[in-house]
Amino acid sequence: MSEQESDANEPVEMLRMPVELDYTYSAGTSASRFLRAFAEGKLLGQRCPVDGKVYIPTRGSCPQHGVPIDGEPVEVADKGTLVTYSIVRVPSENIPLELPYVAIQVVLDGADTAMHHVLSECELEDVHMGMRLQAKWKPREEWETSVGNILYFIPIDEPDAPYDSYKEHI
């Protein structure tokens, strides 16, 4: 078996050894409330007690001030303003989206933090900062306690938000 002999003399340079990581996520009080509201088609944020800014989603504390965010939830709209974006043409195994897709940061009306999402039903050359967007939800019977209930955002027929109104979010 000459072929095997030559293989035996080849150095082994690389072995493919996949690792897997499954983990259980403890959502905690804030994220649980946020996710349960999602199952009812509602978007719930909470105010930072220091500066009153509305965070969505909340994760139980303010990253800037290091204080608990445990006040009453604040409902925010499922429409908002596109703050900045990228048209992505690079595949990633973890992202089940067809290329190209428009990755956006959107500030929902009533919120003070930008959310990462996707823009669809829009020609690529028409995408621009400041455009007004609306969430496109899954059919109601498919709603779960998951952010996946919003499929993507779509443009709506409203005038662009002025740059000064959203520039602090970039």
Add this chain to the structure above:
Amino acid sequence: MAELTGVVGIGQTKYAAKRAELSMPGLLREAALRALEDAGLTWNDIDAVVIGKAPDMFEGVMMPELFLNDAVGGAYKPMLRVHTAGSVGGSTAVVAASLVQSGVHDRVLTVAYEKQSESNATWALSISMPFSVATIAGAGGYFAPLVRGYIRRSGAPDDTGIRVAVKDREHALKNPLAHLQLEDISFEMVANSPMLWDPIRYLETCPSSDGACAMIFANEELARQAPNPVAWVHATEMRSEPTMFSGRDQVMPQATLDNAASLYKKAGIQNPREEIDCAEIYVPFSWFEPMWMEGMLFAPTNEGWKMTYEGATKLGGELPVNCSGGVLSSNPIGASGMIRFAESALQVRGMAGEHQVDGAKKALGHAYGGGSQYFSTWIVSSEKP
């Protein structure tokens, strides 16, 4: 009063897409041996070892310092591992230097590395979270919207990024260790390369590299015995901030401005643009050169792009930036920050070879990481402070 500390040895591997002939420990050892040779020292002369690398998820090897320490002479010696995402090479150097500055150790070896050929960084940086939708494909996916934000606020011409990409690849042709050696690099070549994460084109991004970088620090007394010129550490600084909070300036984070102001104060620098002879800045996507020219206070707000445009950042310009070719030409992620620090030290030691800045006396090394949230920097000089 802190001990005066100097860089007495520097070692870098050849950077390449795949150093298949070397294991991970072999990669570190190649850099460390070259640093020892530069310093005229042996393993026995080293008191402690500090290892840095980017997230363990990249290669899927958790706590790699445990099996790498003996390869860099660390057995039975104090060993530390540092991690601050992409800025880790810089913060590792800062930690290693501080062990000498504090008088805890007399001579410290530090090594940082990444073996991207055994890694999938885009996968590791595109992790799903239960409270948000996964849309960010790798580092480019994260930074492209910030680059768009910078272009909007500064009014920088669209081709600024292309000019940086060409400049750094031209510099890389003068650095035999650089990974990318693009002999026919041109404006058209970059402009016509595919748009990956609009507005970032393929040739405006860094490559994926294997490589390691090592440095040896010594206190003033031991540094005097070094066979080669010494780079004296005038100041180091680090800052961090959260990835996300309401009103966060993602383009020009407070942490970079605070870091720069504090670094210059410590180093006694009043006018960085005049007093610093050259800089190695962490620029993984070309637009981050103008952004960090502002972030390091070399240019007024929204005017960093003018330095690129005027040619100030070219070798031979007013403030040459990334004469080594920078991260855009070699990117072993965990080492990339340390390479910036090491290259700045090589410049003031007069040992940068063909990419040497004539007469460089004072240089800046810079690294950033995470979501533009970790910053590490230093000032080194051929002269004692």
